[in-house]
Amino acid sequence: MNDRRPLFTIGQLAARTGLPVRTIRFWSDSGLVPPAGRSAGGYRLYDTEAVARLDLLRTLRELGLDLGAVREILTRQSTVGDVARAHVRALDARIRALQVQRAVLRSVAQRNSTTEELRLMHDLARLSAEERQRMIDDFVDRAFEGIDPQAPGARIAQGMRQLPAELPADPAPEQVDAWLELAELVGDPSFADRVRQMALAGAAAPADAGQGGYEPSAVLEHAGPAVADGVDPRSPEGRAVLDRIVDPGLPAAERDRLADQVETFTDRRVERYWQLVGVLNGRPPFPSQVPVFEWFVAALRAHA
Structure with a gap:
């Protein structure tokens, strides 16, 4: 066989691409850059396709894609566009989280928060929108447990669940403070008992009770x-x-x-x-x- 393709050792490939030898060896061991053959001494040899794969690998990794996503692209299981769109969504979520954390820190700085408030605000900032909603839903479920949702007065339960799907990308200090105060409120058992007292009274009221003699x-x-x-x-x-x-x-x-x-x-x-x-x-x-x-x-x- 007369194969005139140029072949490179890992060292030569490192010199050609500017990547460290250990990085190329790791990607090769992971199957992302397979060798084209072996030298007489048993060393791995790579062709020009490996150079192109390494350039693409480096670009994708610098964009923050994990090895699983990179492998899908290199094996043609996903297009670059598909992976890029998924990565944009992940970055958007991360940016929103960082913006909320920034708003929390700004609020901490302005209000000279205690250690306990700082811990609570940090925990709240890390919650997803779904987790924040679940916190409110759990509170409402406890307060309205066993009450017919069609009973007079019980419909306020739905209103009490209405949180925004997401905090604003850059929440105002008053919104951060509102979320902190709301979390403290729903975590207070005495508040849940008070809401339940109102819910039970409202559910027990006759449908035609009106305002009982006043407007x-x-x-x-x-x-x-x-x-x-x-x-x-x-x-x-x-x-x-x-x-x-x-x-x-x-x-x-x-x-x-x-x-x-x-x-x-x-x-x-x-x-x-x-x-x-x-x-x-x-x-x-x-x-x-x-x-x-x-x-x-x-x-x-x-x-x-």
Whole structure:
């Protein structure tokens, strides 16, 4: 056989490509650059195709592709385009993770976080969107366990699950802080118990129960300015405001029942949950309404 193809030893191949001998030997042992033959002394010899394969190998590895992906390309199991697209997706995910970590560190620097907050923020930054959603879903499942999803009031469970599919590529400090506060909130057993109390009360309410003798819009319209003006709910002025919200002739027992009902569904931490979910979803902030309904409850009890 008269084969005039030029053949190279590993040393000559290293000199020609600029790659270290140990790298070429490793890739050769891995089957990515098979030798074309052996010398009389048993040394591996490589042809010009090996030079081209080494150039491609180096390029793919510098782009960050692992040996499995490189092998698929070299064996024609995948095209360069297929592997490149998959790698772009992986890089996008990594970039998003780094951006979230950067936002977390920025928040840590601004708020002078404690060691415990730093640990929690680091753990949260490493969670995928699916893992973050699972954390919220587990909380909602515990709070609404055994409650018919079609029962009155139970539909709020779906709203409580609504996290964004992904945090923004470069989350604002308030979004990082919102996620931290939300994680602490759903991890508090007493908060889960409070939400469950509200869920059970809502599920047990008759479908036609309505608001039980008052209109929430009237509470906001009349008690809102009273809270802003510092009107004492136990004062005569407070009684006058209350009379514009409920029937002045409402019996004392009904006032107590109504106060209990409103108080069951009035909670600052639950309202804060909705505010935090809104921040994460990029919705405009809304002012707290809980102090207004707390004023309403106090007025009902004072003038029963």
